[in-house]
Amino acid sequence: MYEKIQETASWLREKMPCKPTTAIVLGTGLGRLAEEIQVTLSIDYKEIPNFPVSTVEGHSGRLIVGKLGERDILAMQGRFHYYEGYSMKEVTFPIRVMYELGIKTLFVSNASGGTNPAFSIGDLMIITDHINLFPEHPLRGKNFPTGPRFPDMHEAYDRALIAQADAIAAEKGIKVQHGVYLGTQGPTFETPAEYHMFRVLGADAVGMSTVPEVIVAHHCGICVFGVSIITDLGVDGKIIEVSHEEVQKAANAVQPLMADIMREMINRN
Numbered sequence: 001m002y003e004k005i006q007e008t009a010s011w012l013r014e015k016m017p018c019k020p021t022t023a024i025v026l027g028t029g030l031g032r033l034a035e036e037i038q039v040t041l042s043i044d045y046k047e048i049p050n051f052p053v054s055t056v057e058g059h060s061g062r063l064i065v066g067k068l069g070e071r072d073i074l075a076m077q078g079r080f081h082y083y084e085g086y087s088m089k090e091v092t093f094p095i096r097v098m099y100e101l102g103i104k105t106l107f108v109s110n111a112s113g114g115t116n117p118a119f120s121i122g123d124l125m126i127i128t129d130h131i132n133l134f135p136e137h138p139l140r141g142k143n144f145p146t147g148p149r150f151p152d153m154h155e156a157y158d159r160a161l162i163a164q165a166d167a168i169a170a171e172k173g174i175k176v177q178h179g180v181y182l183g184t185q186g187p188t189f190e191t192p193a194e195y196h197m198f199r200v201l202g203a204d205a206v207g208m209s210t211v212p213e214v215i216v217a218h219h220c221g222i223c224v225f226g227v228s229i230i231t232d233l234g235v236d237g238k239i240i241e242v243s244h245e246e247v248q249k250a251a252n253a254v255q256p257l258m259a260d261i262m263r264e265m266i267n268r269n
């Protein structure tokens with residue numbers, strides 16, 4: 001595994017015209033920010049040695065290097081999900097490669113179902129913490145020397161970055177929520193009883209991604225900032241049928257606001 005990570009990192013390093021220290025992972029319906037990047041290098045995942053290939057509709061699967069404003073940036077347009085059948089090592093492989101490439105700060109985004117009754121569809125939720133309910137842990141197995149065997153998780157989402165996002169949102173008049181993201185394997189959306197259970201467990205939102213990547217990034221000492229777009233509601237009395245298309249549509253509608261916050265953060269960091 002370690003050799004594969006090195007191999008992929010050196011393959012990319014040779015092609016990269018700059019050495020970004022910031023990376024973004026763009027989730028469902030959130031590719032818009034990538035369109036603002038002045039692209040100097042764009043590679044389909046399928047061309048990258050050892051990279052898994054993304055299969056889900058709405059995830060285009062490209063690694064992009066370029067400038068966002070004044071900053072060099074590495075962007076993953078599309079991610080790998082556990083429900084697609086990848087192992088946790090595969091899901092988090094790109095994050096390990098990012099670490100090898102010198103990434104210090106990671107911005108992640110996703111779509112999720114809101115379980116907090118105060119949330120509405122289209123809300124942006126800054127992720128303050130997470131609950132890992134994936135059936136396999138991404139750090140299971142021989143420990144990587146990037147971090148300790150038993151990593152501390154008391155601040156998986158960097159507080160300084162959260163404070164900065166709050167300040168930017170206030171300046172721009174963008175309403176943001178804060179909350180705990182619960183990661184579960186999917187691919188089913190939740191039954192009403194499951195949404196209820198996740199709420200009782202302490203979740204404000206539930207989704208099928210992000211948690212594995214954040215755990216590995218944190219283990220590598222990468223600072224993480226995460227935003228979740230609330231695309232549907234898993235709140236008693238408000239639960240209606242949900243589809244991937246609707247999730248994408250709702251995410252599309254709010255992504256300019258998310259992009260506004262992330263762009264500004266990236267430029268200030």
Ligand code: HPA
Nearest residue numbers: 111112113206207208247
């Ligand atoms: N549940 C799980 N994942 C999701 C949801 C949801 O309600 N919405 C978007 N991704």
